[in-house]
Amino acid sequence: MRQVTQASLFGRVDTLSERLYQLHHDLLDHIPHIARIACALYDPDTDLLKTFINCTTEGKAINAYEYRLAASPTLSELARNRTCRVIDQISSEIAPGSAHSDWLLEQGYQSSFTMPMFSGEQLLGFIFVDSKLTSCFNAKAQRDLALFCNLIVMAIDSEFRAIKSLLATAQAAREFAHLRDFETGSHLKRMARLSRLIARAVAERHQLSDEVIEHIYLFAPLHDIGKIGIPDRILLKQGSLSDDERVIMEQHVEKGVQILHKVLGDYELEHLSDSKLMLNIVAYHHEFMDGSGYPNGLLGDEIPVEARIITAADIFDALTSARPYKAPWSPSDALEELERMARAGKLDPECVDAIRSNFDEACRIITELSD
Ligand SMILES: [Fe+2]
Ligand SMILES: [Fe+2]
Structure with a gap:
């Protein structure tokens, strides 16, 4: 295996998508005719498999797709037994019927190799490798692939471990600072x-890739x-804040950015492909499209889309939650308020429309995860 593979997999600036692209390229030297390599992530909380990264050179890529692992007896079995599966002739072995198999057949893929990914005992997801040739994955190809796939697993696993330790640190800091009280x-x-x-x-x-969407989620x-840097007398105050107190409360944005820089530095995570995304979420989640937000009074597109997404979600969640000073609003009243704020030029109308067009799912999130 060429040295470049190791270097590109563990390079310090590339996203996982870019690394997968490089890996696919390298792999073609060993096993020609690979048309697609894709990784789906598994979420044990919801039993959902979600498309994550893919490199597709022949056929149309499948993005923003998710399905329950339990709905696929074959994949469930691969995960249970920790084994790979090879299909030599997809058209005769896979029956149409589900969105996923219909898509697979439409692309004209003829053979496939599937491997579950694990981090210790924990199922991380699956790697899918497809070819337009029948019987592309002979014994030698399978050995090569197992090696390549393990490199992918290591890259994903090390990035997720890094993110998890960062989130755990944030959680510990939160509990230490009584932030959990409110x-x-x-x-x-939610x-x-x-x-x-x-x-x-x-x-x-x-043009948000599945990888970016996953990072926004995380x-x-x-x-x-x-807010862990805001004194309790202000953070936990019942009733409205004075002007001076509000000024201090609003400093949670700058404090958040400082904390993130510190934690990213401590964990040597500044190179993490989407650390910029994380910083943008923290730095700009109180900006409004009309420039009336804080701390920078940014206008419209100056606010990164990931921050606009968080702002809409945060206000929707605040309105539908109970607070000491107010009863929870119904989801439809909350959505109407968001639409009013979008019309007034404060919220990104597309982010608000996104809640309108997925309203049932939004209501499900609010009820399933109520306080
Ligand atoms: Fe905030
Ligand atoms: Fe919040």
Whole structure:
């Protein structure tokens, strides 16, 4: 195997998508006719397999797609037995019927190699390799592939471990600072899922890859991390804040950015492909499209789309949650308020539309994860 593979897989600036692209290229020297390599991530909380990264040179890529692992007896079995599966002739072995198999047949792929990915005992997801040739994956190809696939698993696993330790640090800091007294774990989970819902809906227009969407999902709960630097007398105050207190409260944005820089530095994560995304979420989640937000009074497109997504999700969640001073609003009243704010030029109308067009799912998130 060429040295470049190792270097590109563990390079310090590339996204996982870029690394997969490089790997696919290298792999063609060993096994020609590979038309697609794709990784789907597994979420044990929801039993969902979600498309994550892919490199597709022949055929149309499948993006923003998810399905329950339990709905696929074959994949469930591969995960249970930790084995790979080779199909030599897809057209005679796979029956049409599900969106995924219909798509697979349409692309004209003839043979495939599937491998579950693990981090220790934990299922990370699956790698799918496809070719337009029948019987492309002979014994030698399978050995080569197993090696290449393990490099992919290591790259994904090390990035996710890094992110997990960062999130765990943030969680510990939160608990230490009594932040949990007003910011519940369910709020953070709802923020992750609402933000993902909006990100998926605006993905095509903003060209957000599945990898970026996944990072928005992971980083959304960090948006208010700076509140751990706000004194309890202000953070936990019942009733409205004085002007001076509000000025201090608003500093949670700058404090959040400082904390992230510190933590990213401590974990040597500044190179993490989407650390910029994380910083943007924290730095700009109180900006409004009309320039009336804080701390920078940014206008419209000056606000990164990931921050606009978080702002819409955060306000929707705040309105539909109970607070000491207010009862929860119904989801439809909350959505109407968001639409009013979009008309007034404050919120990104597309992010608000995303909630409107996925309203049932948004309501499900609110009820399933209520405080
Ligand atoms: Fe905030
Ligand atoms: Fe929040």
